[in-house]
Each structure stands twice: as structure tokens, then as C-alpha cells.
Amino acid sequence: MEVAVSVLGGAWKLTVVKHLFDGPRRFGELGRLVPLANRKTLTRQLRELEEDGIVARVVHDQVPPKVEYSLTELGQSLCPVVTAMDAWGEHFEAQAASLRPA
Numbered sequence: 882m883e884v885a886v887s888v889l890g891g892a893w894k895l896t897v898v899k900h901l902f903d904g905p906r907r908f909g910e911l912g913r914l915v916p917l918a919n920r921k922t923l924t925r926q927l928r929e930l931e932e933d934g935i936v937a938r939v940v941h942d943q944v945p946p947k948v949e950y951s952l953t954e955l956g957q958s959l960c961p962v963v964t965a966m967d968a969w970g971e972h973f974e975a976q977a978a979s980l981r982p983a
Contacts, residue, residue: 911950
């Protein structure tokens with residue numbers, strides 16, 4: 882558990898991983914998908930995921946430069962974990978909503 886938390890414990894890391902399950906994305910796309918993450922934080926978390934072998938960064942040789950982020954094989958292996966956490970979050974949200982006074 883400690884290793885998983887140290888690799889994926891950033892504020893937006895699991896959300897970024899979830900959005901990369903659909904395929905490669907550019908930085909701007911990820912920024913729109915995770916609007917509460919500022920550019921500096923998103924950049925740092927993508928770099929950390931890349932250093933840990935979860936995300937691959939590909940720079941295409943063109944003008945203007947095109948950079949895409951995608952999941953590595955190791956990153957893809959997180960799919961069942963992230964999917965389960967996403968489902969649990971939805972369940973928790975529904976339960977918490979039912980307990981709030983009207």
C-alpha cells in the first residue's frame with residue numbers, strides 16, 4: 882500500500898491516469914479534463930508519473946511542437962484499480978448525499 886500511495890498519491894495523479902485510459906492526450910486536453918489542477922501542478926504530476934514509469938511522454942518533431950502523454954504498460958495495469966476506486970467514489974458520493982439533511 883505504501884508504494885502505491887507514494888507513486889499515485891499526488892492530488893491529480895489518479896485522475897490523470899483515468900483520463901489516459903482512453904488513449905494519448907496532449908497537455909491542453911488534460912488541463913481541460915482536470916480544470917481544478919493548475920498548470921504547474923499538472924506538469925509536476927505528469928513528470929513524476931513519467932519518472933515512475935506510469936506515463937510516457939512523446940514529443941513529435943513538428944512546428945509547433947506536439948507533446949502527447951499516454952500510459953505505459955505498467956500504467957495500463959492500473960485500469961482495474963482505478964476503475965474500482967472510481968466506482969467506489971460514486972457509491973460513496975451517493976451514500977453521503979442520502980445522509981445530508983434536505
